[in-house]
Amino acid sequence: MPRETFSDLLAFLAVAREGSFTRAAAQLGVSQSALSHTIRALETRLGLRLLSRTTRSVSPTEAGERLLRTIGPRFEEIEVELAALSEFRDKPAGTVRITTAEHAANSVLWPKLAKVLPNYPDIKVEISVDYGLTDIVAQRFDAGVRLGDQVEKDMIAVRIAPDMRMAVVGAPAYFAKRPRPQKPQDLAAHDCINLRLPTHGSLMAWEFERKGQELKARVEGQWVFNSSSPMLRAVLAGFGLAYLPDDMVQRHVREGHLERVLESWCSTFPGYHLYYPTRRQSSRALSVVIDALRYRKRDEDS
Incomplete structure (x- = not known):
């Protein structure tokens, strides 16, 4: 089936449901004449009359009624799934790779992230324990953890622990x-x-x-x-x-x-800082991790 047929079917559904070319055209954001041309072209391709037109109303023919019953629910399912995908896109998701020393992993990253990540099941965190001053760009890490005075000047640094x-x-x-x-x-x-x-x-x-x-x-x-x-x-x-x-x-x-x-x-x-490149746009998943790890004065009292 040609791709344009899908658009024509959506146009048919709008007219059949609204019972009006005027209202359907407004809903679809097209002119009434363009919508009439689309429906006529669809009927010509199918070799069937789908809509009965009078000066006062528009209603499906027997063939149109059958088409409405069969394809209507399917398009509704597609719309629901697309809406679900949009909702999924709005949730932070993805893998955040962090290189860190063991002490920071145990004393800061684990206790803080363990409280937050259950609320974000689509975020995965990979922690690589390494005492070397890893090049996070070359090694494809999203962020690293170092003491404050070890963070390079061209990085964005966020304090995650007290001195x-x-x-x-x-x-x-x-x-x-x-x-x-x-x-x-x-x-x-x-x-x-x-x-x-x-x-x-x-x-x-x-x-x-x-x-x-x-x-x-x-x-x-x-x-x-x-x-x-x-x-x-x-x-x-x-x-x-x-x-x-x-x-x-x-x-x-x-x-x-x-x-x-x-x-x-x-x-x-100087306490541990999470750092990441200034030129890299932070993902929503990384933003969640940063906010979870960010040091706040009240952390000392908790």
């Missing part, structure tokens, strides 16, 4: 054998659990600051990991000291499983 303070901790069993360090230089005599950074393959320096004096300590120890969770496991088992985000160890300190040292020296860093 982060670090902590040096050890287990009571470890301190039963070793004296507590009083200054960062004392760490040279301790077993320290290291984190290897993939960016340059080097071990992460432990950064300290007190009264304007900044110090970076290169520590040594028997254990080296490339993520924070096994570091926490090792320090809880008494294998040495660890340099970890304060919020990651708070519960263990409170329960007496870990003890803080060098508190007056421990640094605070």
